[in-house]
Amino acid sequence: MSEEEKFPVEISPVYEGERIRKGDMHVELGGPDVTYKWELVQAKSMDEVEDGKVNIVGPDLNELEEGKSYPYGVLVEVAGAQVEKDLESVIERRIHDFSNYVEGYMHLNQRYDIWCRISKKAFKKGLNSFKWIGKALIRLFKAELPFIEKMQVTFYTDPEKVKELHEFALKVYEARDARTRGIRDEDVDTFYSCVLCQSFAPQHVCIITPNRVSLCGAINWFDARAAARVDPKGPVIPVPKGECLDPIKGEYTGANECVEKRSLGANKRFYLYSAFGYPHTSCGCFETILFYIPEVDGFGCVDRGFKGPTVNGLPFSTLATQVGGGIQTEGFLGLGIEYYRSSKFMQADGGWNRVVWIASTLRKRIEDAIPAELKDKIATEKEASTIEELEKFLVEKGHPLAEKIKERKAALAAEEAKAAEAAPPTVTPTVTPTVPMEGVVAAPSFGGIKIVFSGAKIKVGKLTVVVEGGKS
Ligand code: SF4
Numbered sequence: 001m002s003e004e005e006k007f008p009v010e011i012s013p014v015y016e017g018e019r020i021r022k023g024d025m026h027v028e029l030g031g032p033d034v035t036y037k038w039e040l041v042q043a044k045s046m047d048e049v050e051d052g053k054v055n056i057v058g059p060d061l062n063e064l065e066e067g068k069s070y071p072y073g074v075l076v077e078v079a080g081a082q083v084e085k086d087l088e089s090v091i092e093r094r095i096h097d098f099s100n101y102v103e104g105y106m107h108l109n110q111r112y113d114i115w116c117r118i119s120k121k122a123f124k125k126g127l128n129s130f131k132w133i134g135k136a137l138i139r140l141f142k143a144e145l146p147f148i149e150k151m152q153v154t155f156y157t158d159p160e161k162v163k164e165l166h167e168f169a170l171k172v173y174e175a176r177d178a179r180t181r182g183i184r185d186e187d188v189d190t191f192y193s194c195v196l197c198q199s200f201a202p203q204h205v206c207i208i209t210p211n212r213v214s215l216c217g218a219i220n221w222f223d224a225r226a227a228a229r230v231d232p233k234g235p236v237i238p239v240p241k242g243e244c245l246d247p248i249k250g251e252y253t254g255a256n257e258c259v260e261k262r263s264l265g266a267n268k269r270f271y272l273y274s275a276f277g278y279p280h281t282s283c284g285c286f287e288t289i290l291f292y293i294p295e296v297d298g299f300g301c302v303d304r305g306f307k308g309p310t311v312n313g314l315p316f317s318t319l320a321t322q323v324g325g326g327i328q329t330e331g332f333l334g335l336g337i338e339y340y341r342s343s344k345f346m347q348a349d350g351g352w353n354r355v356v357w358i359a360s361t362l363r364k365r366i367e368d369a370i371p372a373e374l375k376d377k378i379a380t381e382k383e384a385s386t387i388e389e390l391e392k393f394l395v396e397k398g399h400p401l402a403e404k405i406k407e408r409k410a411a412l413a414a415e416e417a418k419a420a421e422a423a424p425p426t427v428t429p430t431v432t433p434t435v436p437m438e439g440v441v442a443a444p445s446f447g448g449i450k451i452v453f454s455g456a457k458i459k460v461g462k463l464t465v466v467v468e469g470g471k472s
Pocket residue numbers: 093194195196197198205206214215216217218219283285286
């Protein structure tokens with residue numbers, strides 16, 4: 001019997017939506033409680049890869065203590081005549097869906113944000129070694145992406161090794177991201193579209209342009225171009241730009257046609273550089289969320305790693321429910337980190353001048369993108385944890401929105417003063433002595449409501465209690 005036939009759990013796309021709750025997990029790999037986690041694909045020469053090999057550096061699954069979270073790294077090395085550097089990101093992004101085909105293995109996010117769990121049920125069934133996950137990945141990758149001729153996978157759980165390679169992985173991601181910084185949307189005649197996440201958000205379509213990296217942050221314009229070339233029937237396809245309908249909002253006929261077709265009519269127009277009107281949709285893989293704060297008419301930004309509430313009182317997880325699902329929600333966007341560095345960042349909405357609050361965890365990662373003149377004018381949770389504190393901060397620091405905030409506050413104060421002047425004089429109610437109701441008087445009960453007067457001296461002209469359904 002072959003290894004494949006003896007595989008202890010099922011491998012099928014039906015497990016893609018499987019969620020493993022904390023109480024049901026055997027162990028957690030990566031995730032929010034762990035600092036070092038990553039996944040990385042590297043293109044190698046044919047003689048550097050031993051096809052089908054799975055390595056484990058550190059304790060294997062059956063050596064990890066139940067209920068705990070562990071540092072985690074997954075290194076996939078691929079080779080083939082058509083395998084080139086540009087394909088690394090695209091192959092890497094497929095780790096997400098192929099991992100989720102494995103029954104009892106949950107995989108969320110990408111790059112330095114991965115969050116995986118093994119279920120207790122699958123562990124008991126025999127999913128007790130990384131070798132099974134590695135073998136499943138190799139089989140799925142080679143079946144779906146035949147240009148991969150050789151593949152080997154290494155799983156890292158040794159904390160020191162995970163940390164060491166985390167540094168290396170960050171450099172690789174940065175080098176990939178930096179490639180698109182030199183070109184603009186005007187310089188190309190083709191954009192790309194990806195629907196890999198439709199298994200989670202069926203009407204979501206990503207439009208990837210030089211100035212707008214995918215919201216998962218894992219696929220930029222070069223990566224998408226390479227993917228469409230080697231896998232023309234895959235989830236990433238070219239999108240002829242067509243006519244530019246609005247260069248400020250970023251609306252193109254080609255992108256609109258593609259969105260309408262690939263979302264099966266659910267969405268018809270996309271503005272690539274705005275959160276209003278026809279914003280780009282989001283699945284659930286976004287690296288960050290940009291959210292509108294109506295009280296100051298500005299934007300807040302938060303990344304997945306931020307644990308507390310944002311300035312509007314909502315944590316990332318709650319905001320994510322507003323953003324995701326492939327639905328256009330004005331004022332909310334899922335964004336890839338690299339988009340903050342784009343010269344077209346929120347261009348139609350005022351760009352960086354409209355940003356008022358950034359979670360400190362995100363700020364650390366995009367400090368270089370913030371224009372010098374705004375650096376001390378944008379708050380984090382340390383300067384403002386409520387809207388009131390934020391308004392005060394922005395006015396004190398002279399943020400570009402400060403004048404508008406002052407005007408709005410002055411108008412509000414004037415309105416309140418006017419309302420107070422127009423209000424009728426306050427009448428102090430007089431208490432008319434009346435016949436006391438001694439003892440306890442219970443009114444009849446209405447559909448479960450019972451009113452009891454105890455030792456009260458009350459004069460009631462008429463008492464009406466309306467219960468649900470209008471019965472009095
Ligand atoms: S977020 Fe967009 S680009 Fe990234 S994998 Fe999903 S659909 Fe593709």
